[in-house]
Amino acid sequence: KAGVTQTPRYLIKTRGQQVTLSCSPISGHRSVSWYQQTPGQGLQFLFEYFSETQRNKGNFPGRFSGRQFSNSRSEMNVSTLELGDSALYLCASSLSGWHNEQFFGPGTRLTVL
Amino acid sequence: AQRVTQPEKLLSVFKGAPVELKCNYSYSGSPELFWYVQYSRQRLQLLLRHISRESIKGFTADLNKGETSFHLKKPFAQEEDSAMYYCALGSSNTGKLIFGQGTTLQVKP
Numbered sequence: 001k002a003g004v005t006q007t008p009r010y011l012i013k014t015r016g017q018q019v020t021l022s023c024s025p026i027s028g029h030r031s032v033s034w035y036q037q038t039p040g041q042g043l044q045f046l047f048e049y050f051s052e053t054q055r056n057k058g059n060f061p062g063r064f065s066g067r068q069f070s071n072s073r074s075e076m077n078v079s080t081l082e083l084g085d086s087a088l089y090l091c092a093s094s095l096s097g098w099h100n101e102q103f104f105g106p107g108t109r110l111t112v113l
Numbered sequence: 114a115q116r117v118t119q120p121e122k123l124l125s126v127f128k129g130a131p132v133e134l135k136c137n138y139s140y141s142g143s144p145e146l147f148w149y150v151q152y153s154r155q156r157l158q159l160l161l162r163h164i165s166r167e168s169i170k171g172f173t174a175d176l177n178k179g180e181t182s183f184h185l186k187k188p189f190a191q192e193e194d195s196a197m198y199y200c201a202l203g204s205s206n207t208g209k210l211i212f213g214q215g216t217t218l219q220v221k222p
Contacts, residue, residue, distance in 0.1 A: 003156070004156075033210070035212070041214070042199070042212060042213065042214035042215050043157075043199060043212035043214075043215070044212075045209050045210065045211060045212075048208070048209070055208060056207070056208045056209050058209070090157065092157075097208065098203040098208065098209060098210035099145060099203060099205075101159045102149070102157075102159065102210065103158075104156045104157040104158065105156065106156055
């Protein structure tokens with residue numbers, strides 16, 4: 001079966017702009033989680049969506065938001081971009097949550113100038 | 114607070130040597146621990162989880178609740194084991210999967 005896909009793969013934005021990232025989970029998976037990966041902080045949990053509802057949230061400012069559609073596809077939005085938002089953003093899908101195997105996408109590399 | 118610590122950023126060993134990647138966690142409830150691995154140019158993927166008690170690619174990990182550790186071990190490292198390894202902790206209380214900062218394993222020929 002097809003793996004998790006993320007679009008776009010690369011993004012370059014300037015400070016103050018906003019960005020939307022997309023994640024298409026594996027068919028049948030209802031949980032989508034988002035992570036920010038940086039060399040200094042490793043993998044940090046952003047939020048998890050299940051059946052179109054945000055079920056859990058990490059310690060990120062309100063500039064980071066997301067949503068999930070009825071087909072389980074998920075989007076993540078970052079508004080008022082800051083230089084520190086430059087990172088690899090990973091999404092992971094699973095059948096129903098953290099206790100199931102997480103299948104990761106290739107990530108979206110966001111660079112904020 | 115739920116926390117995972119991997120004290121080594123880089124672990125370098127020679128082929129055939131034993132490997133131990135350290136993972137310590139902080140959590141007061143009943144955690145579930147996982148090891149995820151990312152090989153070069155590949156996606157992050159599950160290696161093993163403590164409830165399975167399996168050996169995957171020669172790796173094992175035992176949950177030690179007394180020492181709050183979940184170290185990953187392999188008796189004889191292979192060059193293809195070179196990768197980034199992440200320890201992760203999940204719990205029903207928080208509903209989150211929290212990752213450590215990762216350890217790069219470098220196996221030299």
